[in-house]
């Protein structure tokens with residue numbers, strides 16, 4: 001991450017969600033009606049241009065492009081379903097780690113009784129906050145917490161932001177750990193476990209090494225130019241071991257193919273989304 005520049009990968013993901021909200025996706029039922037309002041002027045112009053090109057494209061070619069983008073709407077829907085379940089089970093605090101242009105606090109009515117914490121790198125968060133000032137949160141309370149996972153003590157930041165470690169929390173960690181070193185991953189997982197009361201759930205999205213190849217040279221090059229290199233592809237057994245070592249117990253680990261089946265989206269094994277996964281874990285010793 002560049003110190004002073006908001007994350008460009010967060011903007012990319014938001015652009016894909018905005019396209020999907022306009023129906024430019026092969027994932028049925030995807031909605032994110034506020035995300036376009038969080039885009040910068042440049043990214044908004046890109047949205048208009050790309051949407052127009054996609055609509056004019058030959059249908060077979062468009063289907064191939066949308067398949068390449070489907071990992072984002074698929075993972076969002078998979079996380080939303082898990083999050084609704086966590087809230088129904090009693091989590092009254094929700095924390096989005098590396099929130100980027102996350103819109104859950106502005107669109108998910110199921111979160112209306114929760115205290116929502118948006119945790120992100122200070123540069124990305126400052127931009128997000130300036131754009132989100134025009135939106136009305138649907139959650140009971142929204143708190144922004146600036147944190148650099150590579151440097152800052154997350155526990156201290158959470159406490160001073162009003163997070164209650166004695167109340168259950170649903171932790172969302174979406175599209176972030178692939179940008180983090182092992183040290184940052186471990187320190188953050190430990191801090192989350194320490195701040196997790198019984199009943200807390202961790203929803204961590206990660207990418208397996210096969211996704212590295214599917215991303216292609218151009219994808220990696222762009223991530224490097226943006227100073228957001230993908231350094232953290234991890235195998236299922238590695239993520240499981242990391243999460244359990246920190247003090248969580250894994251409940252389930254699903255992948256893009258499962259989500260496609262769940263939401264009635266097409267999915268070929270060659271889909272670049274293969275390799276995207278969601279591990280759901282609870283605080284160990286909570287039962």
Ligand SMILES: C[S@@+](CC[C@H](N)C(=O)[O-])C[C@H]1O[C@@H](n2cnc3c(N)ncnc32)[C@H](O)[C@@H]1O
Pocket residue numbers: 001007009010013014097098099100101102120121124147148149150173174175176179
């Ligand atoms: C690809 S975006 C994902 C954003 C959002 N979670 C989503 O899925 O739409 C990656 C996010 O990770 C955050 N991030 C990357 N490195 C970070 C770090 N060292 N500390 C805090 N946040 C970081 C960026 O600011 C950005 O918001």
